[in-house]
Amino acid sequence: MFYYVLKYAVLGPLLRLLFRPRIEGLDHIPAEGAAIVAGNHLSFSDHFLMPAMLKRRITFLAKAEYFTGPGIKGRLTAAFFHSIGQIPVDRSGKEAGAAAIREGLGVLAKGELLGIYPEGTRSHDGRLYKGKVGVAVMAIRAGVPVIPCAMVGTFEIQPPGQKVPSIRQVTIRFGEPLDFSRYAGMDNQKAAIRAVTDEIMYAILHLSGQEYVDEYAAKVKAAAAATGQRKAPRDARRGSARALRPKPGPGSGREGGEER
DSSP: OHHHHIIIIIHHHHHHHHHOOEEEOGGGSOSSSOEEEEEOOOOTTHHHHHHHHOSSOEEEEEEGGGGSOOHHHHHHHHHHHHHTTOEEEOOSSHHHHHHHHHHHHHHHHTTOEEEEOTTSSOOSSSOEEOOOTHHHHHHHHHTOOEEEEEEESHHHHSOTTOSSOOOOOOEEEEOOOBOOGGGTTOTTOHHHHHHHHHHHHHHHHHHHOOOEESSOHHHHHHHHHHTTOSSOOGGGOOOOGGGGOOOOOTTSSSOOOOOO
């Protein structure tokens, strides 16, 4: 109940008034049935802007830190994320990843929309990073379409470290649903899930127009923090859109993609 009050009576109207979001491709979101919405992640504001613009409820896998913060602020943040139905995800290891997949599959099994950021963390410099394969595993196991989504302008309104977002227009783009039924039963094959993940990231890249980095965001972010740099080292920028070109899938003579 609180979710709908917040979305339609409080937060939704306020966000539309302040940021005047330009919404493109909203018709690509199915009116009913399970689907995954996979998007880039540029700002803390993404958690509110995109869900508020959808007609349907969407449940996100949110990092566990949002639910475990100390003090009054931490409790309020946890209560907020719980109230809007977000699921805490421990990102500390392989078993944690398996738990996140189980939670996500549970949402899809109920015929609902699941939101996920395949990069696994916010971009610290506005670029798009290599996707983690959990989104592919869920899409293949559940047999559901993946709708790519690009947030454009949210990094500028609230870059890392900025508490209060600046007021300016943003754009939210949804792409055509991606069908991965040709990979049915291949959710435990590294080449298959890597190919599916790369196809999803390529679709997001096409929508967002970001620069692509063919490394995991968390790794580059940690390296940048260790050297005191706001942006990643130059040698981490070797990725390009070519690294994400959709590869031939089953039936083409070879499986697309490989674990890198």
